[in-house]
Amino acid sequence: MAHARPLSPHLGIYRWRVNMWQSTLHRVTGLFLCLGALLVTWGLIAAASGEAAWNVFAGFCGSWIGILLLILWTWSLWFHLCNGIQHLFRDAGRGFDAAQRDHARPPDYFATGWIVIAASVVLTILVWVVLIVRASGAAA
Amino acid sequence: MSAYPGQQGLRAPLKNVRGLGSAKSGVRHWWLQRVTAVALIPLTIWFLWLLAELVHADFPAVLAAIAQPVHAFFLIVLAVCLFWHGALGLQVIIEDYVHTRWLEITLQIALRFGAWLGALACVLAVLAVWLTSTAYH
Numbered sequence: 001m002a003h004a005r006p007l008s009p010h011l012g013i014y015r016w017r018v019n020m021w022q023s024t025l026h027r028v029t030g031l032f033l034c035l036g037a038l039l040v041t042w043g044l045i046a047a048a049s050g051e052a053a054w055n056v057f058a059g060f061c062g063s064w065i066g067i068l069l070l071i072l073w074t075w076s077l078w079f080h081l082c083n084g085i086q087h088l089f090r091d092a093g094r095g096f097d098a099a100q101r102d103h104a105r106p107p108d109y110f111a112t113g114w115i116v117i118a119a120s121v122v123l124t125i126l127v128w129v130v131l132i133v134r135a136s137g138a139a140a
Numbered sequence: 141m142s143a144y145p146g147q148q149g150l151r152a153p154l155k156n157v158r159g160l161g162s163a164k165s166g167v168r169h170w171w172l173q174r175v176t177a178v179a180l181i182p183l184t185i186w187f188l189w190l191l192a193e194l195v196h197a198d199f200p201a202v203l204a205a206i207a208q209p210v211h212a213f214f215l216i217v218l219a220v221c222l223f224w225h226g227a228l229g230l231q232v233i234i235e236d237y238v239h240t241r242w243l244e245i246t247l248q249i250a251l252r253f254g255a256w257l258g259a260l261a262c263v264l265a266v267l268a269v270w271l272t273s274t275a276y277h
Contacts, residue, residue, distance in 0.1 A: 027233060034226040041258050044215070044265035047206055051199045077184060084177050091174065127188060134195045 018113035026083050029076035036073045074127050079120035086116055169228060176225035183218040207273030212266050219262030227255035 014020070046057035060066045089095055095109060194205055205211055230251050238244040 027229075030226075030229045031233060034230055037222050037226055037258060040219070040222070041262050041265075044206070044219075044262050044269075047199075047202055048265040048268040054199050054202065074188075077188075081181060081184060085181070088174065088177065127192070130192055131195055134192060 018110050018117070022083050022086075022113050022116065025079060026087075029080040032072065032076045033080055036076070039069075039073070071124070071128065075120060075124040078123040078127075079116070082116040082119045082123075086112055169231075173225065173228045176221045176228070179217070179221045180225055183214065183221060186214060187218055203269055203273060206266060206269045209270070212270040215266045216263050219259050219266070223255045223259035223262075227251055 043057050043061075046053040061070065086095075095112065190205065190211065194202055197205070206215065231248065234244060234247045234251065238247055
C-alpha cells in the first residue's frame with residue numbers, strides 16, 4: 001500500500017439483512033451457473049459426437065451426484081434470474097422511493113428480497129415436480 | 141514537503157486524485173451485462189422447457205430436438221448470451237477478489253479465451269447436429 005488511505009468499516013459492523021444475502025448469493029449462484037454453462041457445452045458436444053459420448057453425458061446427469069448438481073443449478077438459475085429482475089428494476093431507479101426506505105412504513109425494499117428468495121424456491125420445486133412426473137410417466 | 145498524509149512529490153492533491161479512480165470504461169460493461177441479462181430471461185426459461193421435454197428421451201430424439209431450426213437458432217443465441225454474460229460477471233469477481241497482480245492478469249486472459257472457446261464449441265456443436273440432421277431433408 002503506497003498510501004495509507006482510510007477504509008470504510010467492514011462487514012462485521014452491519015446487521016445482516018436480506019439484501020446482503022441477495023448480493024452474496026447473486027455472486028455465488030452466478031459463479032456456479034458459469035460451471036453450468038460448461039455442462040451445457042459438454043451436453044451439446046456429446047450430442048454432436050455420437051451416441052456413446054451422449055450416453056456418458058446422460059449417465060452423469062442421471063447419477064445421484066448429477067441430479068444433486070442439477071437441483072442446485074435449477075435453484076441457482078431461478079434465484080439469479082429473479083434477483084436479476086429485481087436488479088434491473090433498481091437499475092431503472094424503481095424501489096428506492098422514500099416510502100420504501102422508511103423503516104416506519106412497511107419495508108418494501110426488503111420485502112422484494114424475500115419475494116425473490118421464496119419465488120426461487122417455489123419455481124425450483126415446480127420444475128422438479130414436473131420433471132419427476134414426466135420421468136415416471138416415461139418409465140410407466 | 142508533505143501537505144497531507146500520503147502525498148509524494150509536488151503534485152497537487154487534485155492531480156493525484158485524478159490519477160486514481162475509475163478506468164473511464166465501465167459503461168459498456170454495465171450495458172452489455174444488462175442487455176445479455178434481459179435476453180437470458182426468456183432464453184433460459186425456454187431452455188428449461190426444452191430440457192423438460194427431453195427427460196428420458198433417446199439419442200435420436202435429442203438430435204431431432206436440437207436439429208429443429210428454431211431450437212438450433214435459439215440454442216446458438218443462448219450459448220452466445222450465456223458465455224458473454226458469464227464472462228462479464230466473472231471478470232468483476234476476479235477484479236474484486238484476486239489481488240495478486242500476475243494471477244489476476246492470467247485469470248482475466250484465461251477467462252476471455254475460455255468464454256470465446258466455450259461459446260464457439262456450443263455454436264459448432266449445434267451447427268454440426270443441425271446441418272448433418274436427416275430429419276428435414
